[in-house]
Amino acid sequence: MSVTPPxxxxxxxxxxxxxDQVALDKVSFEIAPGESVGLVGPNGAGxxxxxxxxxxxxxRHGGRLQVAGLDPGEREQRRQLPxxxxxxxxxxxxxxxxxxxxxxxAFGPLNLGLPVAEARQRAVAALERVGLAGFEQRTPLHxxxxxxxxxxxxxxxxxxxxxxxxxxxxxxxxxxxxxxxIKLINSLAVTKIIAAHDLELILQTCRRALVLDHGRxxxxxxxxxxxxxxxxxxxxxxxxxxxxxxxxxxxxHHDV
Amino acid sequence: MRARLTTLPTPDSWIxxxxxxxxxxxxxxxxxxxxxxxxxQAAAVACTLALVLALVARLPGRWLLARLAIVVPFIGLxxxxxxxxxPAPTWTWGPMRLSQPGLAAALLLCFKAAALxxxxxxxxxxxxxxxxxxxxxxxxVPGLLVQVTLLAYRYxxxxxxxxxxxxxxxxxxxxxxxxxxxxYRTLGHVAGTMLxxxxxxAERVTQAMQCRGFDGRLRTLAVFGTSAxxxxxxxxxxxxxxxxxxxxxxxx
Numbered sequence: 107m108s109v110t111p112p113x114x115x116x117x118x119x120x121x122x123x124x125x126d127q128v129a130l131d132k133v134s135f136e137i138a139p140g141e142s143v144g145l146v147g148p149n150g151a152g153x154x155x156x157x158x159x160x161x162x163x164x165x166r167h168g169g170r171l172q173v174a175g176l177d178p179g180e181r182e183q184r185r186q187l188p189x190x191x192x193x194x195x196x197x198x199x200x201x202x203x204x205x206x207x208x209x210x211x212a213f214g215p216l217n218l219g220l221p222v223a224e225a226r227q228r229a230v231a232a233l234e235r236v237g238l239a240g241f242e243q244r245t246p247l248h249x250x251x252x253x254x255x256x257x258x259x260x261x262x263x264x265x266x267x268x269x270x271x272x273x274x275x276x277x278x279x280x281x282x283x284x285x286x287x288i289k290l291i292n293s294l295a296v297t298k299i300i301a302a303h304d305l306e307l308i309l310q311t312c313r314r315a316l317v318l319d320h321g322r323x324x325x326x327x328x329x330x331x332x333x334x335x336x337x338x339x340x341x342x343x344x345x346x347x348x349x350x351x352x353x354x355x356x357x358x359h360h361d362v
Numbered sequence: 363m364r365a366r367l368t369t370l371p372t373p374d375s376w377i378x379x380x381x382x383x384x385x386x387x388x389x390x391x392x393x394x395x396x397x398x399x400x401x402x403q404a405a406a407v408a409c410t411l412a413l414v415l416a417l418v419a420r421l422p423g424r425w426l427l428a429r430l431a432i433v434v435p436f437i438g439l440x441x442x443x444x445x446x447x448x449p450a451p452t453w454t455w456g457p458m459r460l461s462q463p464g465l466a467a468a469l470l471l472c473f474k475a476a477a478l479x480x481x482x483x484x485x486x487x488x489x490x491x492x493x494x495x496x497x498x499x500x501x502x503v504p505g506l507l508v509q510v511t512l513l514a515y516r517y518x519x520x521x522x523x524x525x526x527x528x529x530x531x532x533x534x535x536x537x538x539x540x541x542x543x544x545x546y547r548t549l550g551h552v553a554g555t556m557l558x559x560x561x562x563x564a565e566r567v568t569q570a571m572q573c574r575g576f577d578g579r580l581r582t583l584a585v586f587g588t589s590a591x592x593x594x595x596x597x598x599x600x601x602x603x604x605x606x607x608x609x610x611x612x613x614x
Contacts, residue, residue, distance in 0.1 A: 161572075161573045163573060185577075188573060192574075195566065195570050199563075200563060200569075200570050201567075203513060203567060203571060204492060205491050205516055214574035214575055216581035216582070216583070217574055218575055226583055243490070246516070247516075247519050247523070261574065
């Protein structure tokens with residue numbers, strides 16, 4: 107029986123901000139292709155930093171990383187990462203940089219060196235995929251929070267990445283927008299890591315969860331089990347999601 | 363009538379349908395000639411031609427006038443002094459002496475400012491900005507400059523939106539344009555906060571661009587193609603501009 111090699115390998119990953127503030131402290135985990143993993147933790151836990159390290163934007167200070175078979179630490183391999191790893195940032199306004207939605211969604215494919223016609227085709231298809239067909243000439247300034255979020259996702263999907271990193275995807279979404287976004291995430295057959303405070307969203311999109319706090323990986327296990335662990339959740343600034351609160355009593359957490 | 367910082371109108375017109383490269387090249391030449399004019403008569407003709415261009419481009423009248431109403435009176439304020447401080451010969455009405463060359467210089471200044479602004483607005487409002495900037499890039503304007511302009515256009519509007527939110531937050535906490543020391547201190551704090559936020563946003567935007575494979579080179583969806591009508595526009599505007607320039611030279 108052949109074993110599928112992991113899509114993401116993180117070994118003893120270490121990152122510190124200027125001033126020696128440790129953001130990631132010897133974090134280790136592996137993610138299999140097609141897996142959907144929730145990343146939870148309080149503010150300042152290191153979730154966004156981990157994403158930026160995986161995408162090769164921040165250079166690690168220790169440990170080993172392999173993302174889609176590439177090492178973000180190697181200059182040549184890092185250049186190939188945008189085609190493999192897509193991040194949807196917490197604030198969509200940081201990501202929507204072009205004056206029109208179509209130009210923005212095509213920004214990534216054009217940077218990959220695709221011909222204009224193919225980049226346009228991919229952008230149009232991605233907009234259709236996220237339900238924004240007809241928004242091509244709209245300016246990001248005039249989109250609602252949910253529309254901005256979907257436009258940002260379209261910009262990443264147009265690059266057809268193997269791995270999708272979603273940072274707080276439900277922020278600024280109203281209940282209907284959130285519901286539709288969850289449906290959209292679940293329909294994407296790629297490897298996903300979803301960082302969120304919205305633990306109900308994690309339950310609806312991920313089977314596995316990682317708990318990160320003060321840059322350390324505290325727990326790694328089945329999402330339903332970890333998120334129902336009241337002691338674990340409370341100890342790390344989180345709350346048992348409402349849908350699991352009746353399971354919470356008596357559960358024990360799975361330490362790494 | 364107030365000019366608000368907002369997205370550019372791009373009305374459909376014969377000029378708007380032309381290849382942005384030809385249009386931009388023609389308008390750039392027109393602008394250059396206007397800058398070189400030295401007689402008020404030629405400047406008046408340039409202003410008229412620029413307004414005709416704006417008319418053909420079907421720019422919204424109120425939008426254009428709102429912008430002219432900011433620049434022209436401002437220039438006029440400086441030009442006014444030339445009437446009183448200019449050299450002889452002068453007209454004399456009682457105690458008041460008005461310089462004739464001063465009046466000519468003031469008119470020249472005002473007409474040139476109005477003509478230049480109108481031509482620039484025609485250039486900006488006849489195509490979406492990314493297309494105009496892509497055309498500029500095709501005409502050898504450095505990619506970095508084009509990229510910075512695009513980002514500035516996108517984020518200035520966002521900055522204004524943020525400023526409006528901050529202003530509302532200030533008002534809800536009882537701040538109403540106090541001009542005393544406390545008022546200025548508050549404004550200073552707000553300006554500092556906005557500056558730091560903008561700096562942080564710039565970092566995040568850079569990271570987001572890197573994640574989408576940005577390597578410093580400008581790439582856009584714009585595809586250009588030249589038609590006979592594009593050449594007609596270029597020749598017509600260039601001929602008008604050069605004719606005006608020659609007439610100006612003869613008038614000196």
